[in-house]
Amino acid sequence: MTSHTPDFQAIFEQAPVNYVVVDNDYRIVAATDGYLAMAMRTRDALIGRNIFEAFPDNPNDPEAKGTQALKSGIEQARQTGKAEWLPGSVRYPIARPEEQGGGYEERWFRALNAPIFDTEGNVAYVIHGNEDVTDSVA
Incomplete structure (x- = not known):
């Protein structure tokens, strides 16, 4: 019988969900293929970038609060050490890449934030x- 160590990076990246992982400086360190498709971005375009720079609020929308909700959810997960869904749905228009016409695409999300701990029990x-x-809100 052969021993096989699972390729956890491939498992994560190909999981049929929209997940992104950020470090304590809000840098994107991993993303699933589903997240990349939803975000209209490539892995190379996101890894290492600050999530709020990669996905800014629409500067032409005075009611844009997506980054505020995202940051609040991430901070809550860090502080409580627990996974929690943000209440209700969050409006977070996504900037379309220039090659896809630019501008912003209206989106609504249900969002979950969960801490990932290091070997010493700290949120890493x-x-x-x-x-x-979006389809159920619009």
Whole structure:
């Protein structure tokens, strides 16, 4: 019988969910293929970037509060050490890449933030998951 160590990076990246992992400086360190498709980005375009720079609020929308909700959820996961869904649905328009026409695409999400601990029990990362609920809100 052969011993096989699972390829956890491939398992994570190909999981059929929208997950992104950020470190304590809000840098994106991992993302699932589903998240990349939802975000209209490539892995190379996101890994190492600050999540709020990669996904800014629409500067032309005075009511944009997506980054505020995301940051609050990430901080709550860090402080409580527990996974929690953000209440209700969060409006977070996504910037379309220029090659896809630019501008912002209206989106609504249900979002989950969960801490990932290091070997000493400290929060090292937060995994952010979301479900696009735009069709049920719009």
